[in-house]
Amino acid sequence: MKAIISDGRLMFSKGGGRYEEHVSEFVAQKVAEAERHAELNGWKQNSAGDGGMFGSAWGGAKRSSRDVEFRCLAVRCFDDMAYYIITNGAMTGLFSYRFSDDYERRLFHKQDYHVCGFDFSPERQQFVISSSDEDGAYNVHLHNEFGRHEKTLTGGDSRDVLPRFHGDEVIYQSGGIGRSEDGYIMAHAPMEVMSLHLETGDSKVLAGDENFDYLAPVKSTNGTLYYIRRPYQMYPEGVSLGRRILHVLLLPYYFVMSLYHLATMIANIKKPPTQEMATNVGKQSKNVDVMGTLVDCVKLKRDKGDQSYELVPNSWELVNENGEKLSTNVVAFETIGDQLYFTNGCKVFSLAGDEKSLLTRADIVTQLA
Numbered sequence: 185m186k187a188i189i190s191d192g193r194l195m196f197s198k199g200g201g202r203y204e205e206h207v208s209e210f211v212a213q214k215v216a217e218a219e220r221h222a223e224l225n226g227w228k229q230n231s232a233g234d235g236g237m238f239g240s241a242w243g244g245a246k247r248s249s250r251d252v253e254f255r256c257l258a259v260r261c262f263d264d265m266a267y268y269i270i271t272n273g274a275m276t277g278l279f280s281y282r283f284s285d286d287y288e289r290r291l292f293h294k295q296d297y298h299v300c301g302f303d304f305s306p307e308r309q310q311f312v313i314s315s316s317d318e319d320g321a322y323n324v325h326l327h328n329e330f331g332r333h334e335k336t337l338t339g340g341d342s343r344d345v346l347p348r349f350h351g352d353e354v355i356y357q358s359g360g361i362g363r364s365e366d367g368y369i370m371a372h373a374p375m376e377v378m379s380l381h382l383e384t385g386d387s388k389v390l391a392g393d394e395n396f397d398y399l400a401p402v403k404s405t406n407g408t409l410y411y412i413r414r415p416y417q418m419y420p421e422g423v424s425l426g427r428r429i430l431h432v433l434l435l436p437y438y439f440v441m442s443l444y445h446l447a448t449m450i451a452n453i454k455k456p457p458t459q460e461m462a463t464n465v466g467k468q469s470k471n472v473d474v475m476g477t478l479v480d481c482v483k484l485k486r487d488k489g490d491q492s493y494e495l496v497p498n499s500w501e502l503v504n505e506n507g508e509k510l511s512t513n514v515v516a517f518e519t520i521g522d523q524l525y526f527t528n529g530c531k532v533f534s535l536a537g538d539e540k541s542l543l544t545r546a547d548i549v550t551q552l553a
Contacts, residue, residue, distance in 0.1 A: 185518065185525050186283075187266060188532065191472075191548040192255030194268055196283075201544040208270055208279060209288045211254050260304050261553045267304050267311075278302075278311070278331050291331030298322075301346035301356075308382075312337070312354050314345040320369050324356055324380075337380055343372065350403040354380045355390070357399055357411075372476075374416045377401040377409070391505065399475050404519040409505035412514050414496075417476065472548055474515055474529075481548055491545065495529025502526055502535075510535060518552040525552050 188195050188203055195203035257276070259268040266281045277293030298316040305312075311327040322343045326335040337354065338344040341363070347356040358378045362371035376392035390409060391398050394416070401411040472479045474495055484493050498512040502524075510524070511533075517526035524535040527549040533540040 185520060185532070185543070185552055186261040187259045187268075187553040188527070188544075188546055188549050189256050189259060189551040190546040192253070194256040194259055194270075195546065196266070203544060203546060206281070208254070210277070210279065210290050211270060215254075257299055258302055258551060259553045260302070262304065262306050265306075266553070267302075269299050269302060271299075278313075300343075301348075303348045305349040308349070308352075310334070312347045312349060314347055314356065319367065321361060324354065326382075337382075343375075344378070346400050348402050350407070352382045353403075354382060355401045355403055355409070356380070357397075357401055359397070371418045375399055377411055400516065402517070402519050404522050404524075406522055408522075410510075410517065410519065410524070411503065412475075412500055412517070413503045414500045472550065474550060490547075491530065493530050495548065495550075511540065515549065516551050527552060 186197050190203070194206045194208075196206045198204050254270055254272050257269045257271055259266060261267075264282055264284050266283065268279055268281070270277050270279065275293050275295050276297040276299055278291045280289045280291060281287070300314045300316070300322050302311055302313040304310070309329040311329070311331065312324060313327055314322050314324050316322045319341075321341050322345050323339055324337040324344045324347045325333060326337055328334050338356075338358070341361050342358055343361060344356055344358045347354050349355075356378055357375045359375040360373035361369055362373070364370050374392065374394055375397040377390040377398045378387060379390050380387045390401070391411065397414050397416050399412040399414065401409060403409050470480065470482050472481055472495070477496070479495050481495075484495070488494070494513040495515045496513055500514050501512050502510045502514040502517055504510060511526055513528040514526050515529040517524060519525075525543070526533055526535060529549055530547070531545050532543045532549060532552065534543055
C-alpha cells in the first residue's frame with residue numbers, strides 16, 4: 185500500500201509501515217508566491233482588497249495564505265505513478281506524480297469544482313471523476329489522460345459518487361435526491377451500487393437495500409465486489425429531522441454569533457501577522473466529513489483517546505458481494521491485487537481470511553491507495 189490520506193494530508197509509504205507527508209510542489213509554490221505578495225503589498229489590502237497571485241491562481245481573493253488550508257481529497261496509485269486531487273475550498277486541482285524521479289505535473293485546476301471520488305485506468309488511459317453541479321447533484325464524467333473532459337456518463341438529480349474502473353466497467357455508488365419546493369436538498373435515497381459498461385452503455389444495480397447505504401464499491405482483480413454497508417442515512421450529513429428543526433430554532437443565535445466572528449475577523453485583519461496566525465495552516469480538523477457523516481474528532485478523541493478511537497460506529501461494515509461481513513468500524517478500504525486493506529480512521533490493517541494485521545497508525549485516516 186503506497187499512500188494514505190491522514191487529516192487531509194497526502195502521505196506516501198517509505199517502507200516498514202512508515203508514511204511521510206508529500207507536499208505538492210505546485211501548492212508550495214503558490215503559497216510562497218502568496219506570502220511574498222502579501223509582504224510586498226500588504227499595505228494595499230485594506231483599501232484595495234487585492235488577492236494577488238493567490239486570488240488569481242487558487243481563488244483566494246481577499247484572503248491571506250495563512251487563512252487557507254490545502255487538503256488532499258483523493259489519491260490513486262499505480263506502479264510508479266500516483267494521481268491525486270487537492271483543494272483549498274475555492275479551487276480544486278488534479279495532479280500526477282512519478283515516484284522514480286519525484287516529478288509532479290498539474291493536469292488541471294478549476295474554480296468552484298467539487299469532486300467526490302475519481303479513478304484512473306492505465307489500460308484505457310482515462311480518468312473517471314464524480315463532480316457536482318451548482319444544485320448539489322453529482323454525476324460521473326470521463327476525462328482523457330491529460331484531464332480534459334470527454335464524456336458525461338451519468339445524469340439526473342442524484343449523487344453518483346466514488347467511481348472506480350474495472351476493465352471496461354465503471355462501478356459507483358448512487359442515490360436519488362429529495363428536494364423542497366425551493367430546490368433545497370432535504371433528503372437522500374439509500375445508496376446503491378451501480379455498474380455502467382463503457383462500451384455498450386448498459387447500466388444495472390449490483391447491490392441495494394432500502395434499509396442500508398452501500399458505499400465506496402470496488403471490484404478486486406478477480407472480480408469480487410466489496411463495499412461498506414451502513415444503516416440508511418436519509419438526511420444530508422447524517423442530520424436527523426429533530427436536529428434540523430433545532431437548527432432552525434437556533435437561527436437567531438447563529439446570526440448573533442456570525443456578527444461576533446465577523447467583527448473579530450475584521451479586527452484581526454488590521455493586526456500584523458503573528459506566529460499564532462501562521463500555525464492555523466494545516467492545523468488538525470475539528471469536524472471531518474466521512475462519506476456524508478460529520479464526525480467531531482475533538483470530542484471523539486477526548487472520549488476514546490488519541491490511540492484507540494474509531495471514526496465511525498461498528499454498524500459501518502466491510503462486506504463482500506455475498507453480504508458476508510468482513511470487518512466493522514470501517515472508514516475506508518482498498519484492494520491491491522486480491523489483498524484487502526482497511527482503516528477505522530486511526531489504524532490501518534491488512535485482511536486475509538479471518539486474520540487482520542496492524543500495518544500502521546495515523547491520525548484521521550480517510551483513504552487508502
